[in-house]
Amino acid sequence: MNHTLIIADDHPVFRKGLINILKSEKSFQVIGEAADGGEALKIIMQHNPNVAILDIDMPVLGGLEVCRKALKLKSQTRFIILTMFKEEDLFNEAMNIGVSGYVLKDNAVSDIINCIYSVAQNDLYISPDIKQYLTTRKGKQIIDEEISKKLLKITTSELRILKLVSENKSSKEIAALLFISQKTVENHRSNICRKMELEGNYALIKFAAECKNSL
């Protein structure tokens, strides 16, 4: 089976080099190339390649914007981001937008080729380095673990209320929802704060807003 590709990168040497490498793979067919994001978007919408390989840092439109716009225009193309950046935020943004592959430029050529194969088969591929990076993120995990430990001390009613707080409900609204007194809700809130060792102004609101996904 043949996979049609387009490449977008503003560095000609890198772009041509990559195209050359991909030529050695018989099942890949590079049907277009672009030196900036605007051009890339145009080619994608005109030629509908199976896979688009995009640099993040390009003139006119960045790779992520190209991807975002193309997907909004119902493009069927799948996207690989090929970048020098291994910032977690960029990676997360890429995942949110809906890219199918994320590979670092200094990864092995075989990684890039594997990535294209995976993505062409509708799989998701993330470069080993990025995986490493995500694993290193365990600092965050430790915090989460501590929170989990504290959350164990919390009773059923308290958890019910904590959830409602995280859903932006005020004590009055929670009271109305649960058919209990507003005062009771406030007492529960206080108890939660004590158990979670939260203090200061609006501590529970901040806490609930931050960990609403883990409740």
Added chain:
Amino acid sequence: MNHTLIIADDHPVFRKGLINILKSEKSFQVIGEAADGGEALKIIMQHNPNVAILDIDMPVLGGLEVCRKALKLKSQTRFIILTMFKEEDLFNEAMNIGVSGYVLKDNAVSDIINCIYSVAQNDLYISPDIKQYLTTRKGKQIIDEEISKKLLKITTSELRILKLVSENKSSKEIAALLFISQKTVENHRSNICRKMELEGNYALIKFAAECKNSL
């Protein structure tokens, strides 16, 4: 090259079935199996398999806990979560813990095999269905885009203050930090609320807590 595997799942039929399927792959060698998480952890620490395939929902210890504990004990084993759940939160938790693969039980057998190969090569593999799921998450992305659009209306001073709010600072503290009047800070806060179309109690605090990562 040979890859040593262990399988942990509390459903014997599923477990035996999977082992049988994997036997047909010559380069896989199943060196252990477990019906609960405790057993699984023991086998992993004793035999150091290349890859451990874990169910999430198991007695004694869940798959994610096994993974967490093993990694804390410096295990070199790489982990694949094989589950029926496609909840985003579980997936995110798995990624945070540092699993290398995430596959749904109702995925094709070839997906599972591909996953093992990828993971054995130190790649990260995520099941196509989950990818779909993450892509569907674009509802969230649209919100993010709207927030970004609104954030553009915000001035430099306002952004500076918004950042400090997201860092848990009160108006008084911000005033002291920036050598301006607390009243000025409050005015800026009000203006931010208007521009971001935030209303209700503590709206800015909630907003800042939620999008602190995007500022």
Added chain:
DNA sequence: TCGAATATGAGGGTCAACACCTATGTTTTA
């Protein structure tokens, strides 16, 4: 069975956020 934890409710107070208003000097822009 007895004490501890829990769920419920109340009264008291403090403080910060926010909403609305005015005002003045500066900077940017049309």
Added chain:
DNA sequence: TAAAACATAGGTGTTGACCCTCATATTCGA
């Protein structure tokens, strides 16, 4: 240059979060 936007600052008032103490009924574990 005139108008708009911005940063600064103040006033006044409402509301809700959080803190403290107290009280009662129920449930649950030792």
